[in-house]
Amino acid sequence: MADVRTLKADLCVIGAGSGGLSAAAGAAMLGLKVVLFEKHEMGGDCLNYGCVPSKALLSCAKSAHAPAEAAKYGVTLGEAKVDWEGVKAHIRKSIETIAPVDSQERFEGLGCTVIREEARFEDPHTVVSGSVRVKARRIIVATGSRAFIPPIPGLAEHPYLTNETIFSLPAFPEHLIVLGGGPIGLELAQAFVRLGAKVTVLEMGRALARADAAHAQLAVEALRREGVSILEGHKAVRVSGGAGRVSVHADGPDGEIAIEGSHLLVALGRRAVLEGLGLDKGGVKHTPAGITVGDTLRSRSNPRVWALGDAAGREQFTHVAGWHASVFIRRAFFKQGSTAASLPVPSVTYTSPEIAQIGLTEAEARAKFGGSVKTSAFPFHDNDRAIAEGRTLGEAKLVLHKGTLVGASIAGDGAGDILQLVSVAMSNGLKLTALTNFISPYPTRAEAVKRAASAYFTPSVFGKPARTLVGLLQRIP
Template sequence: MVKLIDQEGRRVLQPDLCVIGAGSAGLSVASIAASLGASVVLIEKNRMGGDCLNVGCVPSKALIAAALHARNMREAGNFGIGGGEPTVDFAKVHAHVKDAIAAIAPMDSVERYRALGVSVVEGEARFTDSHTVVVEDQVIQARRFVIATGSRPAIPPIPGLEQVPYLTNETIFDLTEKPEHLVVIGGGAVGVEIAQAYRLLGLQVTILEAGERLLAQEDPEMAHVVDQALRSDGVAVRTGASIDRIEPAKAGGVGVVLSSGETIEGSHLLVATGRKPVVNGIGLEVADIASDASGILVDKGLRTSNRRVYAIGDCAGGAAAGLRFTHVANHHAGLVIRNALFRLPVRVGKAPIPRVTYTAPELASVGLTEAQARDQHGAIRILRWAFADNDRAHTERRTEGHVKAVVTSRGKILGCSIAGAHAGELIMPWVLAISRGMKVSQLAGLIYPYPTFSEVTKSAAVEFLKPSAQNPWVRRLVSLVRRMG
């Protein structure tokens, strides 16, 4: 890396790659590029690891793990083991969440990345022209830039919201005392995950969703499984809940006033109404980088309107808009490495992207939903298999849910959704099959260990072959072979 001093006495770095943002996307790009021998500058103004490590994926899954242990204690009697209602120490739950973050943090730390050969600059980055970024008294003039500034909670313009204390995913994991009644605005993945987790930890929880159902992006049939699970756990689910305003409650806490006039009072309010890209304050305009509400506009190769600059992860809009997952950010990182360092053509959007809602039961999906498949392909076949027909599910008393695969008449797999135990793990054979163009009959032909939950995939796939058993030509062939002895 070339290092100079400019006329103002500032240090000038001239690396191969400058990455703005040390979340999942930025860390992936920086580590891969450095391992390949490229000189890399990585800029971060807050905490290394970004939202995923500090306020997103990691703490939420740690909280869910605690909640599931509480559920298991309640259900232990079903297995002949003494259990009952658990005693939940919220300070210790909080400590468990922080311990999980602390255990992973060294992998994302400044020290580790400097040891990898990355020049980590702590501070706020801002473009000053199309090929220069300034961080306090340092100037970076890189061959290529990668913007990976992530996203933040999208706060809806509800009257009165700013006049009451409210939580987002960035603050809820700091709670050390048990809320009496958590009101959640938003029935997407974040809202339902946190709502169920806190309910299993013994709280009163209400979800307010403006739409007609929870998890609107998912197949309605599969989202219904999660909806019923939440209701069974005791979460008060209110769909079609139009909010008029929010006001302080007389007894403390907050009151959410619905358009019907009804008021839902809670001790704490969580706003989980989606996320918005972080694009302001980094000088996009002076660098000739276009953006809109979806984020920084990129083409299929993740390049912005400034050909020197890429945008990846949650902040990327345009051709990359709408898929705000950590694994998508990591996928973007790999594409940028191929294009920026090796000049290989890349195309975002080709790979099937799985998504998981970490409720109990989990809901995992990849590819098209039934409605999308019918719209795009016309005649299709739906293959289902219930967890209640899986032997391992019965041994663990986890029989709720089912597999739903969408295929063409010739067996091409268009999509799959799984609502059930370990769905996030079970979706992967379907991801592989779609990405490699496998037929559903090939999934049916694999050998699956018994007894495992993975057999639900085989069972669903075998459903595609059952009509063949009724084919008169097949039956005649079997009869002929039988007569031949």
């Protein structure tokens, strides 16, 4: 360690993903001295192995699926021919186009010192790497997460894919077996079946278990119609196979079954990346889920340390990591009272149909509040834009407790974009009437939110008391 140089910083950030980059940029733009460590790719998992490549893949799959849907519009298209190398080229181009925003050059231009080395705690206020020792007033751990690999007998002895390897797969899979029926598993399952693979999904519980049950079922049924075999209630218990083949043995309602395929994708959730950080030396308490923090995102055992994004052991979304960075900047530098729980967290599963969620599901609300919960929904089969497009599957559902919005779920094309109307309302404490008191351009799918909100008030606006009142008012000249 004789050649190690010592730096002093206002902020030391470990991890150049969404949370770490946002916090580093904010601090640097405020004139503070920032040291940023990243041992792998700038941009983290989202840019290189997650959100960006998966959405690029879904876009390719949508194009490949177009001929199958064209006939209902009176259009005949030729059979789609998929070039896997071309698909991967589109994925790489998408990453490369966004990469400069997250690049080392950009952050050095902002004034950050970027160290492309593995970092670890030396003591509660010092972080070291191979070439530098940083003594910082504040330290952020934003190391993200990676795919959880369960201890299934035989799995470690056979090749398997995760989100880090599937987008650069040398050969297109003949039969892809997916372990896990969550958002990642189902998004990739639909993408690959549309591109021409056979796909089987094994899920030990209910697919999309965290989503509204009825809306999750819409997505599951849509994928099954497209050819994805989704086996719910099937737990993988053993993996076997030979050269170029893999077999997954699973316990299901009718006993054990074996599914044989060419490739295996593990999509069973994610775990925070904490190993190698020397957290014990840093006096930073943690669990397998993440660093032990409160709603302030500050370490409960070392107040110098903050955890952002997946490392904080909370919701695992890129947009949440960005919000965490905002909470950090507000609290650490502006002494504001924002917390990680200050705003409701939206989520979107980018299958077709999309499933978008914020706040409580109907089931969660009823479990919490009982019979005082009401829902108000508007189906897309009554939405003129959806009818004109021939895409009427789904609905917008609002969940209310004593007239206050506590959640919403939207299923259908563009659900993630439409949900933002509800997100704005809930995040700013707006009354339900705010979702009725605006002019919605016609025809748009977002009208469904306004119609769902209006439907809640229909009994009071057009009921017997209202009719009686209007009758009386009509007597006034």
